[in-house]
Amino acid sequence: MLSNSNRIDRRLNGLLLSMVCVTALLLALIVLFLLSEAWPFFANREPDGTWLQLFYRQNWYPLEGQFGMAPMILSSLAVTAGAVSLALPLGLGSAIFLQFYAPPRSAQGFRLLLNVLAGIPSVVFGLWGLTRLVPLITSWQPPGASLLAAIIVLALMILPTIALTSASSLASVPKEMLTGSMALGLRRNTQILHVILPAARAGINSGVLLATARALGETLAVLMVAGNVVQFPSGLFEPVRVLTANIALEMAYAMGDHRASLFASGLLLTLLVWLLSWFAHRVNQVNNREIRGG
């Protein structure tokens, strides 16, 4: 490896290696601490198996020893799914518009706007949702702070990410594909829907995954507009509480098993995000195989 290795190089290698070890250790430490803080919760309930109530019970009264997180897990999933299914068509549509239809000057302005909004902190979206969107929904369907408000705020938050990553993966499709489909005399919408979009699928997928993980892990923006009542998400206008918001709301005073259960929900969130990225990785693999095989 080191064809002209000398003392300085070996020292540098040693120094960098120790930095890598520190980093790897830090990463291990994060997992270790989450596990060890959540452990009492599982250990106290492992013998009779009641720790499983986390997943199926609906009563969240941590001070009385009832730790049912099912409503919050479902609310987290509902808010994320709602936000992604709202933002995906809009983001993809505007990416296609940006890439193939918009005149250069307005495309530039659009791109600038998306870049600016991709960098806006989530707490600002939360503030906007709380002071603009929630009163608007209240005047239509009280109480206002609801699943719908959370979905809209999150969708606005992840829209720029989805639009920008989709636009850049559309731009990286080889020009030959477009000219080839033009030469075949395909209509514009057929070219885009059946030639360009499938070719850009991998990039779009990873952008959507990034946005989904962000939506699932978002805390403050959802907390500020969702109303935070622990209940199953039964309607768009019902207030809900998501897992992340629950941690932020109760961490300040949680003790003992209550605190441990919050760490357990943190682990659960992390696990959900990992599953999501593993799934997306597999989907991409299968897609690639199909493209190569077909």
Place this chain on the structure above:
Amino acid sequence: MADRIFSGLLFSCALLVVSSLLWVLSDVVLQGAVHFNWQFLFAAPSNAGRDGGIGPILVSTLWLLLIALTVALPLGLGVAIWLSEFAQSNSRLASSTGISLDILAGVPSIVYGLFGNAFFSIYLGLGFSLLSGGLTLACMILPVFVRTCEVGLRAVTDDWRRGALALGMTRSAAIWHILLPAARPAIVAGLILSIGRATAETAALLFTSGYVDRMPGSLLDSGRALAVHIYDLSMNITGGDGAAYASALVLVTLIIALNTLAQGLVDSWFKQRLKIA
């Protein structure tokens, strides 16, 4: 006909997106500007933040950022150099470090907050302080920074490495004089991404750096970040919306300035590389 419906649909999509995003942006700018004046930047908050300014909060925000960067930058750069220049392609350590970095990049920020609270605040006994908040932020931005730098270093053509070897340069000299300058724009872009993420963060700081809005006397004092201030004003203080919007305007301006800088650097990098090729 189908073509016209399709393009009409796309156009209305784009219109809807632009108008709703502009709505958010204009609200923040207009509402913020009403309450903003230069005094606001330097004065201490009074009346629970409804009046006064954000002086101590800006100072705390900058301290948090400084601590996070001081820890994450050297460590992240070192790891990125090792991963791209020293690690052999089949190294177990390299692949497992890479995997855990990717995993950690997706961990929600509130979970970093939990870790920071358990480890820095309680286990290491730092309490609610700027130090534990800054270190938590450092853990959070490390994966992103390492990955961006590594990509930048790997993008440097191998001809340069061979050229350096042919000139009899040591690896260390080649890294210092050739590879790092060549990858500098990527490093700066990673840096600014990290700054953006750390400045915008709220959830990871709630239980690590705390809520206290006084001017911090030392790094072991609790300090309130700007994003936490916005959250607190809008959720817990009735009548704090004006100050919240003004703080949001300051925060957004800060981040936009940094983002524009990153964008410009990445663009100029691509132009440079085209010239070389």
